[in-house]
Amino acid sequence: MYKETDFTKISAEVLEQLQKGAFLTVSDGERTNTMTIGWGSVGFVWKKPIFMVMVRYSRYTHEIISKAKEFTVSVPLGGQLKDALNVCGKKSGRDIDKFKECSLKTEKGLAVDTPIISDCDAHIECRIVYRQGMDGNSLAGDINKNCYSTKDYHVLYYGEILKAYKK
Amino acid sequence: MYKETDFTKISAEVLEQLQKGAFLTVSDGERTNTMTIGWGSVGFVWKKPIFMVMVRYSRYTHEIISKAKEFTVSVPLGGQLKDALNVCGKKSGRDIDKFKECSLKTEKGLAVDTPIISDCDAHIECRIVYRQGMDGNSLAGDINKNCYSTKDYHVLYYGEILKAYKK
Numbered sequence: 487m488y489k490e491t492d493f494t495k496i497s498a499e500v501l502e503q504l505q506k507g508a509f510l511t512v513s514d515g516e517r518t519n520t521m522t523i524g525w526g527s528v529g530f531v532w533k534k535p536i537f538m539v540m541v542r543y544s545r546y547t548h549e550i551i552s553k554a555k556e557f558t559v560s561v562p563l564g565g566q567l568k569d570a571l572n573v574c575g576k577k578s579g580r581d582i583d584k585f586k587e588c589s590l591k592t593e594k595g596l597a598v599d600t601p602i603i604s605d606c607d608a609h610i611e612c613r614i615v616y617r618q619g620m621d622g623n624s625l626a627g628d629i630n631k632n633c634y635s636t637k638d639y640h641v642l643y644y645g646e647i648l649k650a651y652k653k
Numbered sequence: 654m655y656k657e658t659d660f661t662k663i664s665a666e667v668l669e670q671l672q673k674g675a676f677l678t679v680s681d682g683e684r685t686n687t688m689t690i691g692w693g694s695v696g697f698v699w700k701k702p703i704f705m706v707m708v709r710y711s712r713y714t715h716e717i718i719s720k721a722k723e724f725t726v727s728v729p730l731g732g733q734l735k736d737a738l739n740v741c742g743k744k745s746g747r748d749i750d751k752f753k754e755c756s757l758k759t760e761k762g763l764a765v766d767t768p769i770i771s772d773c774d775a776h777i778e779c780r781i782v783y784r785q786g787m788d789g790n791s792l793a794g795d796i797n798k799n800c801y802s803t804k805d806y807h808v809l810y811y812g813e814i815l816k817a818y819k820k
Contacts, residue, residue: 494668498663498664501695525699526697527697527698529668531692531707532692532796533692625782629699
C-alpha cells in the first residue's frame with residue numbers, strides 16, 4: 487500500500503538518503519535502465535513541484551533519457567538495497583541487465599509508464615519538462631576540477647512531480 | 654539567537670513557505686536589493702548542499718546578481734511580513750528603496766557579505782557556484798506558454814549553501 491503525499495513532506499528524508507544513493511529509472515519505450523544517483527534537487531518551479539536529476543553525457547542512461555518523456559526516482563529510505571545501489575552506480579546497462587544482475591523487482595508507476603523499483607520506500611514519478619546540458623565555463627573552478635576533470639558534464643533533467651508517495 | 658542546522662532538516666518547511674514567498678537578497682558590493690521569490694529548489698549536487706534561485710533577465714535584481722558572488726534567502730516561516738513580500742514582488746528596486754519602503758530590517762550574514770532580512774525565521778546563505786540562462790526551446794510547451802509569454806526567461810543561479818539556520 488502506498489500513501490500519496492505532498493512532495494515537500496518527504497523532501498527532507500529523500501534528500502538525506504539521496505546523498506547515500508537512490509535509483510533513477512528511465513525508459514524510452516524500448517529500453518529500460520536504472521542507475522544510482524547521489525545528486526539531485528527538489529523544489530517548486532514554474533508553479534509546479536519539480537525534481538531535478540543529472541545524467542552525464544557518457545552514460546547509457548543518457549542515451550535513454552534523452553529520448554524519454556519521464557523518469558522515476560525510487561528511494562530506499564531504510565538503507566536497504568545497498569549492494570544494488572553499488573552495482574547500479576558502477577556498472578553500465580550497456581554491459582549487463584542491472585535488474586537481473588541485482589535481482590531488482592520493478593512495478594508499474596502510478597502516473598507514468600516508466601517502472602519504479604520495488605522494495606524502496608519513497609517514489610517520485612516525473613514528467614520531463616525541461617532539460618539543459620551544463621556549461622562548464624559558468625561553473626565554479628573548484629567544482630569543475632573536482633567533478634569534471636574529464637569534461638564529462640551532466641545534462642540536467644527537470645521533472646514535474648506527478649506523484650510522490652511512500653509505502 | 655540562531656540555530657545552525659543541516660539543510661535537509663529545514664527543506665520541507667522552507668519549500669512549503671517558498672510557495673507563498675521568501676526574500677532573495679543580493680548585493681554586488683555597491684547596490685543591495687531584495688525581491689520576493691516563490692520558486693526555487695534545494696538539493697545535493699556536486700557533493701554540496703545547493704539552493705537554486707531564478708531571476709528574470711528584466712529584473713533589477715538580475716543587474717545585481719549577475720555581478721554578485723553570493724545571495725541570501727530569508728524565509729518568514731510564520732507567515733509574517735506578508736505586506737513586504739507583496740511589495741517586494743511587485744515593485745522594482747530601480748524605483749524605490751524596498752528596505753525603506755517596507756521598513757525591512759537587515760543584518761549581516763554569518764558567512765557572506767550580503768545581508769539577511771531580520772524578522773524571518775529561516776535563512777540560507779549561499780556562494781554562487783553555477784549560473785545558466787534558460788533555453789526556452791527545451792521547455793515543455795505548456796510551461797513556456799504559462800510562464801514566459803513575453804520570452805522574459807529566468808537565469809538559474811545555483812548557490813552552495815554555506816549556512817542554513819533557523820531562529
